[in-house]
Amino acid sequence: MDKFLLGIDIGGTAIKVGQFTKEGTLLEKWDIPTNKADSGKHILSEIAEAIQKRYDLSMIEGIGFGVPGPVSDGVVLNGVNLGWGQTYLAEEFYRYLPNRDITIKVSNDANVACAGEVFQGNAKGYKNVVFITLGTGVGGGILINGQIVDGYNGVGGELGHLVVDKVHQFACNCGKKGCLETVTSATGFVNLAKAKLEQSKEPSLLRQYDNFSAKRVFDMAKHGDKIALETVDEACDYLAYGMSLVAMSINPELFVIGGGVSNAGNFLIDAIRRHFFKYVYPFITEQKIVIASLGNDAGIYGAAYLVRQ
Amino acid sequence: MDKFLLGIDIGGTAIKVGQFTKEGTLLEKWDIPTNKADSGKHILSEIAEAIQKRYDLSMIEGIGFGVPGPVSDGVVLNGVNLGWGQTYLAEEFYRYLPNRDITIKVSNDANVACAGEVFQGNAKGYKNVVFITLGTGVGGGILINGQIVDGYNGVGGELGHLVVDKVHQFACNCGKKGCLETVTSATGFVNLAKAKLEQSKEPSLLRQYDNFSAKRVFDMAKHGDKIALETVDEACDYLAYGMSLVAMSINPELFVIGGGVSNAGNFLIDAIRRHFFKYVYPFITEQKIVIASLGNDAGIYGAAYLVRQ
Numbered sequence: 309m310d311k312f313l314l315g316i317d318i319g320g321t322a323i324k325v326g327q328f329t330k331e332g333t334l335l336e337k338w339d340i341p342t343n344k345a346d347s348g349k350h351i352l353s354e355i356a357e358a359i360q361k362r363y364d365l366s367m368i369e370g371i372g373f374g375v376p377g378p379v380s381d382g383v384v385l386n387g388v389n390l391g392w393g394q395t396y397l398a399e400e401f402y403r404y405l406p407n408r409d410i411t412i413k414v415s416n417d418a419n420v421a422c423a424g425e426v427f428q429g430n431a432k433g434y435k436n437v438v439f440i441t442l443g444t445g446v447g448g449g450i451l452i453n454g455q456i457v458d459g460y461n462g463v464g465g466e467l468g469h470l471v472v473d474k475v476h477q478f479a480c481n482c483g484k485k486g487c488l489e490t491v492t493s494a495t496g497f498v499n500l501a502k503a504k505l506e507q508s509k510e511p512s513l514l515r516q517y518d519n520f521s522a523k524r525v526f527d528m529a530k531h532g533d534k535i536a537l538e539t540v541d542e543a544c545d546y547l548a549y550g551m552s553l554v555a556m557s558i559n560p561e562l563f564v565i566g567g568g569v570s571n572a573g574n575f576l577i578d579a580i581r582r583h584f585f586k587y588v589y590p591f592i593t594e595q596k597i598v599i600a601s602l603g604n605d606a607g608i609y610g611a612a613y614l615v616r617q
Numbered sequence: 618m619d620k621f622l623l624g625i626d627i628g629g630t631a632i633k634v635g636q637f638t639k640e641g642t643l644l645e646k647w648d649i650p651t652n653k654a655d656s657g658k659h660i661l662s663e664i665a666e667a668i669q670k671r672y673d674l675s676m677i678e679g680i681g682f683g684v685p686g687p688v689s690d691g692v693v694l695n696g697v698n699l700g701w702g703q704t705y706l707a708e709e710f711y712r713y714l715p716n717r718d719i720t721i722k723v724s725n726d727a728n729v730a731c732a733g734e735v736f737q738g739n740a741k742g743y744k745n746v747v748f749i750t751l752g753t754g755v756g757g758g759i760l761i762n763g764q765i766v767d768g769y770n771g772v773g774g775e776l777g778h779l780v781v782d783k784v785h786q787f788a789c790n791c792g793k794k795g796c797l798e799t800v801t802s803a804t805g806f807v808n809l810a811k812a813k814l815e816q817s818k819e820p821s822l823l824r825q826y827d828n829f830s831a832k833r834v835f836d837m838a839k840h841g842d843k844i845a846l847e848t849v850d851e852a853c854d855y856l857a858y859g860m861s862l863v864a865m866s867i868n869p870e871l872f873v874i875g876g877g878v879s880n881a882g883n884f885l886i887d888a889i890r891r892h893f894f895k896y897v898y899p900f901i902t903e904q905k906i907v908i909a910s911l912g913n914d915a916g917i918y919g920a921a922y923l924v925r926q
Contacts (some may be wrong), residue, residue, distance in 0.1 A: 324736075324796070379901075403715050408856055436768075436769055448866075448868065450866065452761055453764065454767060455760060455762065457867050457868075458868075458869040459745075459867060459868025459869075460745055460868050460869060461868055461898045461900070461901055463864070463865060463868035463897075464866070464868045465865055465866065466865045466866075466868070466900055467865065467866065469900060470862055470865050470866075471858070471861065471896050474783065482899060482900070483898070483899060484896075484898070486894075538884055549780070551780075552780070553779055553862045553866070556772060556775045556776065556778055556868050557757075557759065557773070557774065557775075557776065557862070557863050557866055557867065558759065558766050558768060558773055558777075558866065559767075559768025559769050559770055559771070559772035559773045559775070560765075560768075560769060561769040576660060587780050587793075588772075589792070589793070590773055590791060590792060591770070591772045591775055591791070592770055593688075601738075614805065615722070
């Protein structure tokens with residue numbers, strides 16, 4: 309058997325591990341719970357232990373890690389959800405291995421997810437790609453010439469915190485107001501819809517619910533509900549604006565949209581396209597935008613991508 | 618004598634040529650007028666002729682070009698100021714040389730200016746740098762890992778056309794409204810000052826002029842003129858905002874500010890700093906920002922940088 313790669317996605321509740329051929333074919337995936345006790349200091353040793361139980365270490369070409377926090381030059385600057393402070397991940401992980409024969413690399417989880425889509429997802433084969441994930445929050449990842457842009461402070465691709473909204477000024481978890489996340493995350497769509505329901509007397513199917521999800525907003529929009537349609541349109545205007553700012557900076561060949569909100573598919577992409585070009589014309593007149601295809605597995609694929617040859 | 622590099626900055630009125638050692642020491646510089654006759658089709662042959670008159674070609678290691686237009690993968694997509702359409706610059710230039718022994722590279726002039734500051738200017742030694750030039754227009758250039766980011770459509774670093782102003786909505790030459798250029802170029806500072814003079818009854822030293830320059834606005838601001846101070850503050854807020862968008866995307870180690878407006882020096886940088894962090898905190902808490910040091914020579918330095926080994 310040929311040597312293989314491991315891609316490890318360290319999340320706040322589970323650590324997902326994927327075993328891949330060097331070409332990026334997933335052989336198996338499994339996970340262990342994230343042990344956050346004692347400021348997360350058992351996490352790396354437990355991963356090392358699980359790997360050594362399962363595999364012959366001499367068969368592992370490299371191990372890539374995606375972590376929930378900023379990474380710069382291979383150093384995890386912090387991992388608040390894990391309880392981690394600054395962590396020299398490779399150095400520490402080697403302590404739990406018998407030798408240093410295995411290549412170890414690490415990057416931020418959203419950047420790694422971008423790399424995953426480039427490795428085996430809908431961005432396969434592209435080298436200049438921007439990934440935006442619209443979930444509970446909004447994350448982003450950037451690849452230029454096939455390389456992740458970690459950034460000097462590990463802030464590369466922090467697109468959810470571009471300040472884009474100067475109208476509603478919803479408070480963001482980061483402490484600022486008007487971040488992209490506040491108007492285009494799943495919560496952001498709901499924020500916008502609720503504001504519209506309050507400000508208008510327009511009848512809307514959404515009025516029958518005390519609470520509703522972004523998916524509900526999309527479903528109602530697809531049924532022609534005016535408030536829901538306006539919500540999707542406004543959120544996608546903010547998203548298109550945020551994307552335009554990245555486009556005028558690094559001009560990627562492809563944008564990939566992932567996360568739960570991206571389940572809206574072409575309905576979402578069409579709405580983004582309606583607004584994108586007004587911000588980038590005449591410099592950019594065509595832009596490829598696709599929906600991500602790897603879902604939650606993007607992280608393990610991208611972590612493996614980090615250590616491919 | 619060792620082999621040397623040539624850096625060539627093709628402008629709308631003059632073509633500047635710099636001869637450099639491989640380490641980047643400028644040996645001499647000279648220029649020829651830009652012949653825009655016949656859609657600029659004599660430009661490259663006249664450069665080749667001038668070079669062959671002056672130098673022994675076998676001593677030239679490489680020739681780098683900066684051109685006023687978008688460049689992608691070595692192809693100049695257009696050069697409106699020169700009369701050029703799509704131009705395979707290296708291919709065409711080789712036609713005027715006896716052989717193909719000389720490396721030829723090309724990039725956009727603002728991107729090349731960024732590379733120049735990295736080669737021998739105030740950004741020397743940095744690898745992740747964003748350059749913003751505040752002149753008649755606003756241009757930008759981005760280097761990541763020491764490589765220019767040309768972008769898929771050659772639009773990499775087109776920071777002057779980030780849409781940042783939704784208040785004044787001054788018309789931009791590109792056809793859009795509210796581009797960074799409309800509020801932070803030399804003309805942009807004047808646009809803002811004139812709007813303030815009209816909207817307010819505040820006495821101002823600027824009222825004695827029918828017309829004034831950005832420099833005048835800075836001079837008056839340094840003397841405490843309230844309208845001038847407000848102008849600088851608002852323009853620098855837009856500039857800081859535009860910079861924040863790039864910072865949250867690619868998180869460079871250093872910003873370099875060039876162009877005529879940058880003669881305001883620390884007065885300008887202090888005003889940018891007053892606004893920058895409100896858009897990037899808590900993700901970025903420190904940011905190096907410096908004034909460019911090569912002036913109009915940044916182009917020849919950066920063009921030579923393209924072909925350094």
